[in-house]
Each structure stands twice: as C-alpha cells, then as structure tokens.
Amino acid sequence: MIITVRVEHPTPEFQEKLLELLAEHAxxxxxxxxxxxxxxxxxxxxxxxxARRIVxxxxxxxGYVASDDLRKxxxxxxxxxxxxxxxxxxxxxxxxxxxxTIQPPITPQGPGFGKVVGYxxxxxxxxxxxxxxxxxxxxxEEWAEQRMTQAATLEKAxxxxxxxxxxxxxxxxxxxxxxxxxDKRARQLLRDLAGTGLLTKTDPVRAAYDTVVP
Numbered sequence: 001m002i003i004t005v006r007v008e009h010p011t012p013e014f015q016e017k018l019l020e021l022l023a024e025h026a027x028x029x030x031x032x033x034x035x036x037x038x039x040x041x042x043x044x045x046x047x048x049x050x051a052r053r054i055v056x057x058x059x060x061x062x063g064y065v066a067s068d069d070l071r072k073x074x075x076x077x078x079x080x081x082x083x084x085x086x087x088x089x090x091x092x093x094x095x096x097x098x099x100x101t102i103q104p105p106i107t108p109q110g111p112g113f114g115k116v117v118g119y120x121x122x123x124x125x126x127x128x129x130x131x132x133x134x135x136x137x138x139x140x141e142e143w144a145e146q147r148m149t150q151a152a153t154l155e156k157a158x159x160x161x162x163x164x165x166x167x168x169x170x171x172x173x174x175x176x177x178x179x180x181x182x183d184k185r186a187r188q189l190l191r192d193l194a195g196t197g198l199l200t201k202t203d204p205v206r207a208a209y210d211t212v213v214p
Contacts, residue, residue: 033102035125040132042097043088043105051084058106058121059129062150062189066118066180082108082116105129109182118180123188153177154189158198162211165190165199 035043044055057065085106093100105125108116121129157173158165170186181189187207193199199209 033099035098035102035105035128037128037131039092039098039102040105040125040128041135043092044129044132045136046088046092048084051088054085054119055106055121055129056133058119059126059133060149061179061181062185063121063123063126064109064118064150064179064181064185067116068180150174150179150181150185151189151192153179154186155193155198158193158211159213164202164208164210166206166208 044052047055054065054070057069061069085104089102089104092098093102106119106121109118109120110116154170154174157177161173167183167186167190170190171181171183174181174186174189190199190207190209194201194209198211198213200212202208202210
C-alpha cells in the first residue's frame with residue numbers, strides 16, 4: 001500500500017507531530033525526492049541573482065551553460081557560484097521544502113581541482129525549471145520568445161547543410177551558433193533528431209548519420 005500525504009500551510013504543532021511519526025517509522029517511509037513544479041519554483045525564487053542566472057542560462061541552453069557565458073568579461077570571477085547553489089539546497093531541506101536525498105538540479109562540470117568549465121542540468125528537469133522561471137520572471141513571455149534551443153539550432157544547421165553528420169560536426173555547428181556543448185550532449189541531440197526522422201544512423205558504433213528530410 002502506498003500513502004501520499006500533502007499538507008498545505010501546516011501549523012508548527014502539526015508539522016512537529018507528523019515529523020515525529022515519520023521518524024518513528026523511518027524504515028518504512030520513502031520520501032518523494034523528485035523535483036516538482038512547486039519545489040522548482042521555490043528553489044529558483046530563493047536563489048541569489050548570480051546563481052539564478054546559471055539556472056536560467058542552463059535551461060535556455062537545453063541543459064548546459066559554459067562558464068565563459070557567465071562571465072561579463074575575461075576578468076570576472078565565478079568564485080562562489082557553486083557554493084550558493086549548494087547552500088540553498090541544504091537550507092531548503094532544513095526548512096522541509098524538499099527531502100535531504102533530493103539531487104541537485106544543476107551541477108558544475110569540470111576537469112577537477114576546483115576548475116569549472118560549465119554547469120549542467122539533466123534533460124528531464126528542463127521542462128519543470130522552465131515553468132518555474134516563467135512563473136518567477138517579470139517578463140516571462142519575452143524571455144521565452146528569445147529562447148532558442150540547441151536542438152532547434154542543430155536542426156536548422158542540418159537542414160541547411162544536408163549530408164553526413166557526426167559528433168564533431170554537431171559540436172562545431174552548435175559552437176558556431178553560440179552553444180558550447182559536450183560530445184555527450186551532441187550525441188544525444190543527434191539521436192533525438194534521428195528520432196524525428198530528420199537523420200538516419202549509418203554507423204551502428206559511431207554516432208554517424210545521414211540527412212533524410214530535405
């Protein structure tokens with residue numbers, strides 16, 4: 001049997017008793033650690049301006065924003081960005097906004113040693129955080145209209161230059177359009193476009209495709 005409990009605006013007394021009951025039966029309780037629309041909006045609304053920009057640009061970039069896109073100039077430091085994201089996640093868990101086991105919605109990417117080359121968000125979280133940004137931003141329609149996804153950019157490039165495509169070609173086309181993506185992300189985009197019928201795979205091992213739709 002699965003029992004789902006949702007309580008809006010609980011009193012402190014009720015919340016304390018409920019938490020005590022859950023703690024008593026902790027071995028039988030599994031918290032919902034998914035990012036819901038409400039959690040995503042609370043998360044985004046609570047972020048400081050610089051950290052908000054990371055999430056916003058990552059969503060606009062179909063799940064990735066390069067560190068260079070976050071700098072106003074070459075001398076701008078990104079120190080503190082990751083710390084703000086981590087602090088908010090911990091604070092939200094302490095306030096009961098989400099369980100402690102919830103995964104960070106956005107994570108720094110880099111070679112290690114503290115260096116960050118970008119920030120990534122899992123593809124399945126993009127829609128819920130896109131809705132959260134639209135709910136919080138003062139001019140959501142204007143921002144939504146300006147958003148051009150990596151998938152749309154790559155599709156446009158493929159239609160304008162028909163022929164063979166692989167990971168290297170996809171990365172180059174996206175980079176030329178201002179999207180700095182990893183090889184893994186480029187391969188995913190090629191697979192997605194193959195699923196629409198735009199491409200057909202020509203190599204079962206390597207991410208190589210031919211254009212199908214004229």
